[in-house]
Amino acid sequence: MHPALKQHIGDKLILSPEHELLVDNCFKTRLTKRNEILVEKGSIARHLYFVVKGCLRVFLTDDDGNESTRFLIFEGRMGTAFPSFILKEPSVASIQSPEPSELLVLSYADRDLLLNEIPGFETMYRLGLELDYIASIQRIESLITMDSKARYNILMQTQPEIIKRLPNKIVADYLGISQETLSRLKSKK
Amino acid sequence: MHPALKQHIGDKLILSPEHELLVDNCFKTRLTKRNEILVEKGSIARHLYFVVKGCLRVFLTDDDGNESTRFLIFEGRMGTAFPSFILKEPSVASIQSPEPSELLVLSYADRDLLLNEIPGFETMYRLGLELDYIASIQRIESLITMDSKARYNILMQTQPEIIKRLPNKIVADYLGISQETLSRLKSKK
């Protein structure tokens, strides 16, 4: 099994050699180029992605070409265009890798296989889901209670890597503000 | 078991008579008055609430007394101050019942009991969690991509009960806007 995935699982789940092999067989390695599109909006997101290296960006585009970043996934984390993946409906979001990336890809069917076959896998998955849900609740909180400056400061505190690694444009649309506003926040503060 | 809870579970989980009794014993009925506070911010949310009648409001207050509604839970749905409940940390949010309500209350320990004892319970719980997570992702989307008018229109389409049943003030802070702005949106539109 890929060491990064092994580390991700850590002591949350003890796998027998057979089960470890099963997990290993379900996750397929994929390498992407900078800005490569993995899921096009309108198509169904059929995979979960574990990021070994690089990052993924789940983003929305409107008719005028404006983009908004719904979600960012860095090294050691899993994600996808979740509503599409779960509901098996065409995704309103696209997924791209802003950096050249190394991914481990898990299909929906293989996720179900692991959930059903490996005792404890569903509990681990569920606990991860709870944490992701909490993160999204906290993002909602920041959006409904704070102005753009406060949101930027929080992001700086909690996920400075986003600000360091990604272009201003993406940071801005992750925060739900224009890139000009972000630029002004950075100079003023 | 309470018929509303039975309906909530529906065909998602077939319970043996013993397990049905176990579920029934874990959920305690609680009646609340209008605007009663169930969880005070700063305390730990130790329960999950199933709303039989009425509704619950999970909300934030700042130092100036401004309120923001993080989450609303209507009949037939479950919820709590989720980050506090899961992380067992003091809640930044409070919970109140804006209407007199009938609730079924499940403690953290009893939730774990059901998760561990009843085969299939965790799967049902996990599927519910996935849907709640999806709803929160969609709320983030509306907050980062739409202006207040568009958000109001979406809310009208997707959850008109919120607008019909709850005071303007709560609708406004659920949308992340001031109540004056909401009032103007309604008259203009």
Add this chain to the structure above:
DNA sequence: CAAAAAGATTGACAATAGTCAATAAATCAT
């Protein structure tokens, strides 16, 4: 390495939304 492309900054202006205050309407509790 150089040309081209993409991203970042800044200014001027417009639009959206917030605040404060006064009044009107609706709702609650006795």
Add this chain to the structure above:
DNA sequence: ATGATTTATTGACTATTGTCAATCTTTTTG
């Protein structure tokens, strides 16, 4: 029911943020 309290609406003004455009900087790629 009615007085009291809360909630909703409206106006005037302010503050924040967005848009468009120009310029400057950085990054990419042939």
